[in-house]
C-alpha cells in the first residue's frame with residue numbers, strides 16, 4: 001500500500017514538475033555583469049580632436065547583449081576627475097527598480113568623481129534599446145551605447161534574417177558640454193547651433209580644410225575617422241538595429257540602392273512596411289531588414305542627413321560593404337542627397353504608417369481617466385530663452401524627486417499643481433510665441449495609480465517667424481500607445497473620435513511634428529517617478545520636460561546608493 005501510494009505520488013510529482021515546465025516557462029534569466037569606467041579622452045571621431053566621454057575607452061560604449069529575463073548589473077566607475085555622472089537605460093521600464101532609471105535629479109543623486117555606482121535591473125522584453133548619460137548635457141560628449149535583448153531560447157520573431165547588427169546615429173559638436181550649457185543659460189542667449197558632423201556608429205568626417213581650423217587639431221588620415229563599414233555577404237538578409245542618440249538633429253537614414261523593411265520600433269514589432277529612407281528622431285530605435293541583393297562587385301553609401309532644420313551639417317556617411325570588396329573602397333557613385341529638409345509630409349506619413357504587428361497587438365484601453373494637453377512653446381523668461389509646457393518651464397531640483405517623495409522632503413520642490421491644459425481658443429499656434437507670462441517650476445504631475453492617462457503634445461511657432469520645430473518626446477518607465485497625429489491645432493471634440501484604438505504602435509519616444517500634435521495614451525501602472533521630456537538635449541536643458549509620479553506608496557525602501565546630494569545628505573547612512 002505504502003509502496004503503491006509512494007509510486008503514484010512520485011508519478012504525480014513528476015507530472016506536476018513537468019506540467020509546470022510546460023505551462024510556465026522559466027523566465028528567470030542569467031546575470032550579466034559589466035564593469036565600466038567612464039573617462040574623458042581625446043578622440044577624433046570625425047578627424048577633429050576633441051575631448052569625449054568614453055566607457056572602457058570607447059564611444060559609443062560597449063553594447064549590452066542580453067536575453068529576455070536577464071539581470072543586468074553595471075558597475076559604473078566615474079573616472080571623470082571633476083565631474084558627476086549618471087546613466088539612463090532608455091526603453092527599459094525598470095519595473096520594481098525605479099531607482100535605477102539613471103535620471104539625475106529625478107531618480108538618483110549624481111555619481112561623484114571617483115565613486116562606483118551599481119545599476120541592477122531586469123531586461124524584461126526583447127528588442128532594441130539604448131543607454132546614455134542623463135546628467136547635464138553629457139550625452140553630447142559621446143556617453144552612450146546600445147542594448148540588444150533577444151528572445152528566450154526556442155521562441156521566434158515574426159520575421160527572419162541571417163545576421164543581426166546594431167548602429168547608433170549621433171551628431172557631433174566640436175564645442176564642449178560646458179560651452180553649450182553656459183551659452184544656453186547666458187544673457188544674451190548663445191544657441192548651440194548645428195552640429196559639425198553626423199556620426200554613424202561613432203564615425204564621421206569633418207572637412208579638415210575648413211578655414212580657421214587650427215593646424216594639428218584635424219587630421220583627415222587619422223584611422224579613428226575611417227568611415228564605418230557594415231560588411232554584408234551577398235544575398236543574405238541583415239537585421240539592422242538603428243538607434244538615434246543625436247543631441248539635436250532629426251535624421252533621414254538610407255542605404256543607396258537598397259530598400260529597408262521596418263519590423264521593429266522601440267522594442268515593439270510593427271506591421272512590416274518598406275521605406276527607401278527612414279526618418280529617425282533622437283531616442284528612437286528601429287529594426288529594418290535589408291537584403292544584400294544588389295550588384296555585389298561594389299560598395300554602396302549609407303547616409304544620414306539632417307532634416308527638419310535648415311542645417312549646413314554635411315551628411316554622415318558609412319560604407320555598405322559587399323564582401324569581398326575592400327571595406328574602405330569608396331562606392332563609385334555620388335552619395336544620395338537625401339530628402340528635402342523642410343518637407344514635413346513624408347515625415348508625417350512615416351509616423352502615420354507605423355502600426356502594431358497584427359500578431360502582437362496590445363489594444364489600448366478604449367477610454368482614458370485623465371487628459372493632459374501640453375502646449376509646447378519657446379519663451380523668454382527673465383531674459384533667458386526657455387521652452388515651456390503650458391507656459392511652465394521645467395527646473396530640475398537639487399534633491400531627486402524619488403527620494404523627496406518617499407522621505408517627505410516636500411520643501412525640496414514646488415508643490416503647486418501644474419496646468420492640465422491651455423486656453424487653445426485664444427492661442428495662435430502659427431504666430432511668434434506671445435505668452436510673456438511664462439514661469440519656471442519644479443512641480444510634478446501626480447498620477448493616480450493604475451489609471452489611464454492621455455497626453456496631447458501640441459506644437460506651435462517658436463520665437464522666430466514661420467518656424468516650428470520637431471520635438472521627439474521620451475517617456476521613462478513606460479511604453480505608450482500612439483493614438484493619433486494631426487496637423488494644426490488639436491480639437492478636443494473632433495480629434496479623439498479619429499484615434500486609432502485598434503492597432504496603435506507602442507513606443508517610448510515619439511515626434512511631435514512642426515505645427516502639429518501627437519496624442520499618447522499610457523497606463524500609470526509602474527510605481528516610481530518618471531521624466532517625460534523632449535529628447536533634444538538642449539531643449540530639456542532649457543526646460544522642455546515634466547515629471548510624473550505614480551504609486552510611490554507601493555515602493556519599499558530606497559537603496560541608499562542613490563542618496564547623498566541635496567537634502568538627502570544623512571539619509572544614506574543608516
Ligand SMILES: O=C1O[C@H]([C@@H](O)CO)C(O)=C1O
Nearest residue numbers: 191385462463464469539542
Ligand atoms: O531652442 C532653440 O533655440 C534656437 C533658436 O530658436 C533661437 O535662437 C533653436 O533653433 C532652437 O531649437
